[in-house]
Amino acid sequence: MKRDFLNISDLTKREIEEVIDYAIKLKKDKFADRSLENKSIGLVFMKPSTRTRISFEVGVYQMGGQPIYIQGSSTQMSRGEELKDTARVLSRYLDGLVIRTYAHSEVEELASYSDFPVINALTDYAHPCQVLADFQTIYEIFGRLEGLKMAYIGDGNNMANTLLIGCAMMGLDISIASPEGYEPNGKAVAEALRFARETGSKVEILNDPKEAAKGANILYTDVWVSMGQEGEKDKVNVFQGFTIDDELLKVADSKAIVMHCLPAHKGEEITEEVFEKFADVIFQQAENRLHAQKALMSFLFRK
Ligand code: CP
Ligand code: NVA
Numbered sequence: 197m198k199r200d201f202l203n204i205s206d207l208t209k210r211e212i213e214e215v216i217d218y219a220i221k222l223k224k225d226k227f228a229d230r231s232l233e234n235k236s237i238g239l240v241f242m243k244p245s246t247r248t249r250i251s252f253e254v255g256v257y258q259m260g261g262q263p264i265y266i267q268g269s270s271t272q273m274s275r276g277e278e279l280k281d282t283a284r285v286l287s288r289y290l291d292g293l294v295i296r297t298y299a300h301s302e303v304e305e306l307a308s309y310s311d312f313p314v315i316n317a318l319t320d321y322a323h324p325c326q327v328l329a330d331f332q333t334i335y336e337i338f339g340r341l342e343g344l345k346m347a348y349i350g351d352g353n354n355m356a357n358t359l360l361i362g363c364a365m366m367g368l369d370i371s372i373a374s375p376e377g378y379e380p381n382g383k384a385v386a387e388a389l390r391f392a393r394e395t396g397s398k399v400e401i402l403n404d405p406k407e408a409a410k411g412a413n414i415l416y417t418d419v420w421v422s423m424g425q426e427g428e429k430d431k432v433n434v435f436q437g438f439t440i441d442d443e444l445l446k447v448a449d450s451k452a453i454v455m456h457c458l459p460a461h462k463g464e465e466i467t468e469e470v471f472e473k474f475a476d477v478i479f480q481q482a483e484n485r486l487h488a489q490k491a492l493m494s495f496l497f498r499k
Contacts, residue, residue, distance in 0.1 A: 199496050200307040200314045202300070204324040204362040205387065209395075211495065212366065216332045219484065219491035231494045232261025235291035241317070242268035242297040243423045247458065248317045248325065251486040252294050259490060264290070268297070283309035292497065298424055313496040315489075320424060321381060323354045326457045327362045328492060329484035333477065334368075334414065336484075337453060342367035345398075347412035347448065349373050349405045350438055350465050351431070355418040355457055357384035364391035364399055371400040373408035375434050405438055412448045415440050416455045417465040432464060441467045453477045 200206060207215065222228055237256045241249055249265065256263035268274060273282055283306045286293060292312045295303055300321035307314040316324055334341055346363055348356050352374045360380055363370035370388070372380055379385075379401050392399045402408045409415055420435045421428060440454055454466070454474035458481075462468045471478065 198311065198313050200316075201324060201492060201496060202303050202307060202314065202316045203322045204327050204358050205365060205391070206324070207495075209365050209367075212328070212331065212362075215328060215488065215491045215495055216335055218494065219328075219332050219487040220336065222490050222494075223484075223487045226258050229258075229490060229494045230260040231497050232256055232259035232291075235261040235497065236264060236289065237261050237292045237294065237493075238264050238266055238286060238290045239317070240266045240268055240271070240273075240293065240295040240297070242273075242295075243318065245296060245317070247482055247485050248294075248296060251489055252317065255486050255490040255493065259493060261291075279305045280309040282306070287311040292493070315492070315496070318354060318423075320422070321354055321384075322358045323457070324358055324362075325485065325489055325492070326355065326481075327358045329488040330359070330416075330455060330457070330481055331362065331366065332484045332488050333455070333481045336480070337477065338413065342395075344413040345369040345371070345411060345449075346414040346416055347371045347373065347405075347408040347410075348416045348418075349408060349440055349444070350417045350435065351420050351422065352378050352380035353418060353422050355416075356380040359416060360384050360388040360399065361391065364388035364395060364397045367395040367397050369398040369400075371398075371402060371408035371410075371412070373402045373405040373438065375438065376403050378431075378434065379403075405444055406447050409444050409447045413452055414455055415444065415448055415452055418457050419459070419461050420464055421461075435464070439465060439467060440470050442470065445470065455481055458482055 253263040296317035300319040
């Protein structure tokens, strides 16, 4: 039975730990896993990308496979060909599909009509590949995930939804601070609360950055205006006071780190000073995209 990775909870806690361990091993030897030999992996992007596209292309190559970059606008999907038909066609050529698009329901539909593993490379709802790499980074820095507190400051977007569910699954406490009306998706909150009951993790949805950041080991942020929201420039005014700056860092744990999935809008969600102070962590996250995704593909294509 094929496995998809549409959201972080498509893997169990144990499987996430297994993928992170393996990603750390692969980081030391880039050609150690050749499980994509003789496999062709399609990479469909309906939105721009630097990290996700390039790390998947390089990762598939390092694992012996053929990456095929497919710009969404160049396909018949952009002229209205149905997703379920596209999925049934691609299933006859490819061995796997990585897709970045808008509505989460589109990746679900593609996955349900495909015979091969489908990996979500970002939707408006979730960005699970980023969160896998983030958990690898946290593990490398702290030596554990469980018992840490993450505070996410900013828009209740795809990153907030996925971190919320992921932290609750892995036993990290998570406090999210967003302006009123910009909180994470209710479905993600409900899923996180279900996991939190099993793991004992504390989940808080707040509107005050300082309250959220109190004692946090990790401060995390993302852009205020996500891809597809370019018409919502007014959001920048609503988010004043939700910047990770030196003042906010003072209320976090004295050894706290700051994380960002990138790309960053310095001067909005994070100051230039804080960004540069934690640049090593932020670029470690970016690097780990490659290793975590390779470990994920090895796991999914072994099944
Ligand atoms: N963090 C991330 O997914 O970056 P890209 O949009 O460049 O892929
Ligand atoms: N929330 C951002 C994440 C980019 C990696 C967006 O969707 O544009």
